[in-house]
Amino acid sequence: MPELSEMFAPDAPLPETVLRGVVIYLALLAMMRVVGQRESGGLGLTDVLIVVLIAEAVSGGLGGDSDSVTDGIVLTAAILVCSVAVDAAAYRFPRFAAVVKASPRPLIRDGRLNRRLMRREFMTTEEVLSQLRLHGVHDPAQVRLAYLEPNGMISVLRRADG
Known part of the structure; x- marks a missing residue:
């Protein structure tokens, strides 16, 4: 028993622990932005990052693999500070937000599927039609606009005449 x-x-050393947390957070944020919106499911990318990184940061202290609870606490604090700093910078600087935060992208415009976006997100026509059915839409022609939202969900605006 320790x-x-x-x-x-x-x-x-505490500065090394903080630096490791910041570097890993930023690297994972960049990688997850490249992967695309659809992969994040119902959570935002930063939400997924925070959950995964904090779980890993505290696992050593919880399981006894590490001799120090302090390392886990300092690493968790560094990750949370980094997350708040990224959110604050994105709020203050729109150009930075465009890089680190996903934005809604048009998936359907006036009944026409955006095949380029579908290829980028590896979405098949059947998957899009399935999502439309969940919104009570049976034909893309009924859709004025449909957006792939930052959380991976699809929002649908129907045509006024349909």
């Missing part, structure tokens, strides 16, 4: 003082003594 001594109490060993359990809270950091295994690595």
Whole structure:
């Protein structure tokens, strides 16, 4: 059984732990932005990042694989600060937001499928039609606009005449 003082003594220098958290967060954020919106499901990309990174950060301290709970706490704090900083910067600087935050993209316009977006997101026509049916739409011609939202969901605006 480890001594109490060993359990809270950091295994690595605190600046190194913080830097590791920041670098991993930014690298994963960039990679997930490249993957695309559809893969994130109902959560935003930053939500997924936070859950995964914090789970990994605290796993050593929880499972006893690490001698230090402090490392997990410092790493978690670094990840959360990084997340808040990215959100604050995206709020303040629209150009930065365009890089790190996904935006709604038109999937259907005036009944016509955006095949380019579908290829980019690896969406088949059958998948799009399935999502339309969930909105009570049986034919893309009934759709004025449909957007692939940042959380991966599809929002549908019907034609006034349909």
